[in-house]
Amino acid sequence: MSTESKRILVAFATRYGSTREVAEAVAAALGEKGFQATLRPARKAGDWNGYDALVVGAPLYLGSWHKEALRLLADRQEAARARPVAVFALGPLHDEAGEREAARVQLRKALDGLRLEPVAVEVFCGKYDPARLRLGDRLLAGLPASPLHGLPASDARDWTAIRSWARELAGRLR
Numbered sequence: 001m002s003t004e005s006k007r008i009l010v011a012f013a014t015r016y017g018s019t020r021e022v023a024e025a026v027a028a029a030l031g032e033k034g035f036q037a038t039l040r041p042a043r044k045a046g047d048w049n050g051y052d053a054l055v056v057g058a059p060l061y062l063g064s065w066h067k068e069a070l071r072l073l074a075d076r077q078e079a080a081r082a083r084p085v086a087v088f089a090l091g092p093l094h095d096e097a098g099e100r101e102a103a104r105v106q107l108r109k110a111l112d113g114l115r116l117e118p119v120a121v122e123v124f125c126g127k128y129d130p131a132r133l134r135l136g137d138r139l140l141a142g143l144p145a146s147p148l149h150g151l152p153a154s155d156a157r158d159w160t161a162i163r164s165w166a167r168e169l170a171g172r173l174r
């Protein structure tokens with residue numbers, strides 16, 4: 001099958017929108033590489049019969065990958081194993097090796113239960129805005145023991161790294 005005819009579903013889960021924007025950039029980069037990339041929320045992904053490959057992106061919350069992304073892959077494990085799957089997570093709020101490694105461990109744990117062999121697994125830094133937190137997250141961030149306590153708004157998403165990952169991914173999804 002030629003690259004031009006390959007269809008890729010880019011499914012994302014998000015709570016505050018930052019992962020959606022990353023998924024958009026990934027879909028756009030794959031589109032520039034000649035794929036037909038369709039962007040969908042994970043919970044509305046439908047069936048994947050029409051897609052040759054799957055990219056699933058979701059944020060980490062309290063050590064877990066967003067449940068809508070997990071559910072998408074867990075509910076259709078056979079379909080997931082039948083095509084190349086790439087996954088990414090948003091999480092660390094600072095571009096620090098320790099935070100990134102902790103997030104990688106969180107993502108790997110989430111994927112362990114799925115018995116899936118993704119062609120690529122990546123963690124990107126995320127975005128945080130205390131003024132937009134939902135009640136539960138706000139209460140949590142307000143606890144003195146929380147790592148979010150007192151953190152200012154930040155956006156550590158590295159768009160150059162995100163686009164170059166997506167471009168490099170194109171080679172693995174062929």
Ligand SMILES: Cc1cc2nc3c(=O)[nH]c(=O)nc-3n(C[C@H](O)[C@H](O)[C@H](O)COP(=O)(O)O)c2cc1C
Pocket residue numbers: 013014015016017018019020059060061062063064090091092093103106125126127128133137140141148
């Ligand atoms: C309450 C809360 C808990 C979080 N927990 C984690 C975590 O366990 N690990 C991590 O790497 N990032 C964590 N983050 C950072 C988010 O993953 C990051 O803000 C991400 O960009 C949010 O994505 P979204 O805008 O798509 O929802 C947390 C953020 C909040 C607000």
